Amino acid sequence: xxxxxxxxxxxxxxxxxxxxxxxxxxxxxxxxxxxxxxxxxxxxxxxxxxxxxxxxxxxxxxxxxxxxxxxxxxxxxxxxxxxxxxxxxxxxxxxxxxxxxxxxxxxxxxxxxxxxxxxxxxxxxxxxxxxxxxxxxxxxxxxxxxxxxxxxxxxxxxxxxxxxxxxxxxxxxxxxxxxxxxxxxxxxxxxxxxxxxxxxxxxxxxxxxxxxxxxxxxxxxxxxxxxxxxxxxxxxxxxxxxxxxxxxxxxxxxxxxxxxxxxxxxxxxxxxxxxxxxxxxxxxxxxxxxxxxxxxxxxxxxxxxxxxxxxxxxxxxxxxxxxxxxxxxxxxxxxxxxxxx
Amino acid sequence: xxxxxxxxxxxxxxxxxxxxxxxxxxxxxxxxxxxxxxxxxxxxxxxxxxxxxxxxxxxxxxxxxxxxxxxxxxxxxxxxxxxxxxxxxxxxxxxxxxxxxxxxxxxxxxxxxxxxxxxxxxxxxxxxxxxxxxxxxxxxxxxxxxxxxxxxxxxxxxxxxxxxxxxxxxxxxxxxxxxxxxxxxxxxxxxxxxxxxxxxxxxxxxxxxxxxxxxxxxxxxxxxxxxxxxxxxxxxxxxxxxxxxxxxxxxxxxxxxxxxxxxxxxxxxxxxxxxxxxxxxxxxxxxxxxxxxxxxxxxxxxxxxxxxxxxxxxxxxxxxxxxxxxxxxxxxxxxxxxxxx
Ligand SMILES: [Mo]
Ligand SMILES: [Mo]
Numbered sequence: 001x002x003x004x005x006x007x008x009x010x011x012x013x014x015x016x017x018x019x020x021x022x023x024x025x026x027x028x029x030x031x032x033x034x035x036x037x038x039x040x041x042x043x044x045x046x047x048x049x050x051x052x053x054x055x056x057x058x059x060x061x062x063x064x065x066x067x068x069x070x071x072x073x074x075x076x077x078x079x080x081x082x083x084x085x086x087x088x089x090x091x092x093x094x095x096x097x098x099x100x101x102x103x104x105x106x107x108x109x110x111x112x113x114x115x116x117x118x119x120x121x122x123x124x125x126x127x128x129x130x131x132x133x134x135x136x137x138x139x140x141x142x143x144x145x146x147x148x149x150x151x152x153x154x155x156x157x158x159x160x161x162x163x164x165x166x167x168x169x170x171x172x173x174x175x176x177x178x179x180x181x182x183x184x185x186x187x188x189x190x191x192x193x194x195x196x197x198x199x200x201x202x203x204x205x206x207x208x209x210x211x212x213x214x215x216x217x218x219x220x221x222x223x224x225x226x227x228x229x230x231x232x233x234x235x236x237x238x239x240x241x242x243x244x245x246x247x248x249x250x251x252x253x254x255x256x257x258x259x260x261x262x263x264x265x266x267x268x269x270x271x272x273x274x275x276x277x278x279x280x281x282x283x284x285x286x287x288x289x290x291x292x293x294x295x296x297x298x299x300x301x302x303x304x305x306x307x308x309x310x311x312x313x314x315x316x317x318x319x320x321x322x323x324x325x326x327x328x329x330x331x332x333x334x335x336x337x338x339x340x341x
Numbered sequence: 342x343x344x345x346x347x348x349x350x351x352x353x354x355x356x357x358x359x360x361x362x363x364x365x366x367x368x369x370x371x372x373x374x375x376x377x378x379x380x381x382x383x384x385x386x387x388x389x390x391x392x393x394x395x396x397x398x399x400x401x402x403x404x405x406x407x408x409x410x411x412x413x414x415x416x417x418x419x420x421x422x423x424x425x426x427x428x429x430x431x432x433x434x435x436x437x438x439x440x441x442x443x444x445x446x447x448x449x450x451x452x453x454x455x456x457x458x459x460x461x462x463x464x465x466x467x468x469x470x471x472x473x474x475x476x477x478x479x480x481x482x483x484x485x486x487x488x489x490x491x492x493x494x495x496x497x498x499x500x501x502x503x504x505x506x507x508x509x510x511x512x513x514x515x516x517x518x519x520x521x522x523x524x525x526x527x528x529x530x531x532x533x534x535x536x537x538x539x540x541x542x543x544x545x546x547x548x549x550x551x552x553x554x555x556x557x558x559x560x561x562x563x564x565x566x567x568x569x570x571x572x573x574x575x576x577x578x579x580x581x582x583x584x585x586x587x588x589x590x591x592x593x594x595x596x597x598x599x600x601x602x603x604x605x606x607x608x609x610x611x612x613x614x615x616x617x618x619x620x621x622x623x624x625x626x627x628x629x630x631x632x633x634x635x636x637x638x639x640x641x642x643x644x645x646x647x648x649x650x651x652x653x654x655x656x657x658x659x660x661x662x663x664x665x666x667x668x669x670x671x672x673x674x675x676x677x678x679x680x681x682x
Contacts, residue, residue: 149525150525177668177669179524179526179669179670183520183524183526184490184491185520185524245644246644246646246655246657247646247655248646248654248655248656248657259643259644260641260643260668263668264640297638299605300601302600302601303586303587303600305587305588305589313589314587314588314589315589316587316589327518327601327604328518328520329520
């Protein structure tokens with residue numbers, strides 16, 4: 001499925017030789033694989049994040065997929081095996097649009113590191129972004145393949161495999177729980193558009209999972225295969241990464257099997273303006289503070305309180321909930337602004 | 342529907358003259374309406390709370406309902422109106438059993454009060470309990486009455502009315518969101534049994550809602566009516582109680598409409614042994630600490646860490662998750678025990 005025929009000599013030597021072009025303003029955390037976040041002053045300046053400034057979290061080289069020959073394979077417990085072309089997905093299934101925030105599990109790790117050093121990419125607060133994704137509902141595709149999750153309790157997880165793979169051929173993989181996958185209120189997409197355009201190469205062209213309210217690592221890009229199963233994905237990233245542990249556990253004594261894979265994310269909020277250490281000049285005694293807030297699981301952010309005096313007094317921020325007034329399908333972040341004395 | 346015919350003269354004068362007998366060990370918070378919690382040393386001593394020791398949170402006098410003439414009315418948007426006797430419910434629908442923790446929204450308010458005085462019953466940590474409830478699934482009854490929530494977006498809330506009412510005839514009421522009510526994974530019951538026995542008078546005989554993972558106030562007791570609606574319950578308890586606000590809001594400046602009704606509850610945990618101010622005697626340098634932990638929304642408690650040195654070191658507790666190993670339908674609390682140095 002490589003685009004443009006046989007790779008040239010450079011590509012044989014360096015699996016990262018064919019990486020896409022990226023916007024030069026992105027703050028690069030690692031080059032290979034490519035991981036980058038936008039400059040924070042751009043983050044949350046608008047309700048939707050422009051595709052060019054959406055954080056990129058790749059685990060492997062970016063695969064170049066031919067959209068014409070691309071096929072998605074759907075198989076597993078209680079289903080017939082099905083192959084679907086991109087055209088099949090775009091013509092045989094209803095198109096749905098969901099404004100969703102995706103966030104890397106490691107977002108804000110720089111702040112954690114400032115308390116106690118931990119492993120992982122040193123993200124600032126920008127490994128998060130919001131886009132309008134469009135595509136088909138995962139549950140519609142699973143139903144098309146014959147899955148009846150209510151009667152067939154054998155299926156507990158929906159696994160995803162990406163076309164991105166390492167030198168040994170192992171591909172990126174993840175899974176989400178069946179409840180999320182098949183819920184009529186879960187809004188999990190197989191997305192082929194991002195903010196009205198075809199998915200960018202870095203964001204999973206031609207098809208990716210968008211599992212809103214779930215940590216970004218489960219929204220598999222360059223999707224090749226969906227597997228209904230009793231088990232979670234056996235991938236490294238489901239089993240031995242993206243988990244959280246007691247403060248007494250570190251990389252030398254960790255028992256990975258003792259913790260569940262992260263799915264729905266905690267509520268979190270960050271200030272985007274002013275920046276840390278900004279000095280505010282002039283005669284004003286009121287400072288305008290802006291930021292974003294987001295909670296996993298579709299839970300709406302119902303209030304953001306800001307204090308500039310260590311908690312003695314609080315100002316409730318004006319909220320701009322990008323998902324609107326919904327309380328339980330709030331898949332997108334809430335931008336907020338407060339005038340603080 | 343009063344049991345035993347016309348009330349006697351005393352009952353006419355005092356709506357609380359016919360209250361049920363309660364276990365004398367209960368710690369009474371108010372008499373009329375009756376509100377009480379168990380002695381904390383009994384709480385969480387066993388995975389299931391005995392009916393006699395289950396916290397009682399009544400808002401009004403306890404109605405005495407004749408189970409033979411009792412009828413549940415089901416009506417509203419997109420449904421035919423249906424009346425069901427207790428026998429109908431017990432014979433026409435499949436019986437389901439769910440071990441569920443119910444918790445009053447005000448549980449642990451004594452601790453909040455110790456920081457800043459707030460209104461409401463001064464519960465200690467005992468306004469929580471876990472029982473095995475049995476009955477029919479709410480979604481089965483809604484389907485029986487013809488509700489198709491997926492196609493009919495008009496229904497956003499399922500309202501409940503109780504047979505408990507005030508002198509003006511206004512009854513207790515609450516509602517839950519449609520997503521919870523109809524989810525095949527939501528496990529909302531119309532329960533007629535509690536720990537293998539008919540519901541006690543104080544816990545809603547002959548039928549109550551058990552909406553697991555949702556704050557106790559929505560699990561309406563002595564259920565008389567179910568209404569599918571675009572709107573939430575208009576009751577006082579849905580609209581002007583059981584909400585949370587910024588620290589700057591108090592009873593004099595509150596705008597009740599500015600906050601949503603509490604539904605799923607936060608994660609919380611309490612120590613039941615040792616008790617506050619217990620002195621521990623003897624040569625031991627290890628103390629056994631026990632408690633419970635619970636999170637709303639069916640979210641499993643995945644870890645309990647205990648520190649006896651202000652957070653310098655932590656011990657991960659042994660967990661006894663009463664719902665078993667399920668991660669997303671963990672409707673019952675997790676008991677825990679740690680040996681702390
Ligand atoms: Mo991530
Ligand atoms: Mo309550």
